[in-house]
Amino acid sequence: MFFTLSKIIDFLLLPITWIIFLTIFLLISKKTIVRKRIGITLLSLLILGSNTLVVNTLFSAYEMPQTELDNTYEVGIILGGGIIRANQEDPDRINLGESADRVMQPLFLYQKGYISKILITGGNTSIGKLKVDETNETEQVKRLLITLGVPSNDIITENKAKNTHENALYSKQTLDSLGIPKTILLVTSAYHMRRAVACFEKQGFQVTPYVVDSKKKDTHLGVLECLIPSERELFKCSYLIREIIGYGIYRIMGYV
DSSP states (O other), X not given: OHHHHHHHHHHHHOHHHHHHHHHHHHHHOOOHHHHHHHHHHHHHHXXXXXXXXXXXXXXXXXXXXXXXXXXXXXXEEEEOSSSEEOOSSOTTSOEEOTTTHHHHHHHHHHHXXXXXXXXXXXXXXXXXXXXXXOOOHHHHHHHHHHHTTOOGGGEEEEOOOOSHHHHHHHHHHHHHHHTOOSEEEEEEEGGGHHHHHHHHHHTTOEEEEEEESOOSOOSOOOHHHHHSOOHHHXXXXXXXXXXXXXXXXXXXXXXX
16 A cells, blocks of 8 residues: 555656646636746746756756765665566566666676675566556566676575565565674665665664765766756756655654
């Protein structure tokens, strides 16, 4: 129930949803003053939400910074989500998604000896016919790692979790069953790391965060980037809005 409700909230928090609703209100409203206020709100949302400088500043303020590793860890935990794209035309092909950095960076850490085992956590996120998930992401990520040279006995999978809270909960159960200490290296996207760390610490883990997949741009922005609207930036806003609201909801639910 919570998972289904969270997806409904996700939809309501999307900037594109706000734009659609505001446009509808603008069209049906008959009062001039109301139409004017809606128009100003809509224009402000489009200008600010599509501005690279504004969005980059917000991500820079919220994302956790990258850290250098000084220790080695028995296990590195990869949080699933956006790593793999479903491919119905060729099921044997592994199509990487936009969050593929979540699996590539742990692979490099494994190759360098920073982590001894890799736990992939994430299950099917389908909600009947309302939301269909056919990626089989956890198994696909495992297959990718094996293809890239990681022995299968160094890969642990957890395929029940549907959200960050369950990632932490089921990872704890999995590691406890294997007798692996809960001192971990946690790998997820930079914008998602604050909530992830809080969830895993709530379950008793000693967490070292290793952020990947940063949405901010670390190099200097050009003048044109600061002036020309970008639909990509509007899309990125949805990540940040959902993450901040999600953290608040998790705090209310007692997950963090």
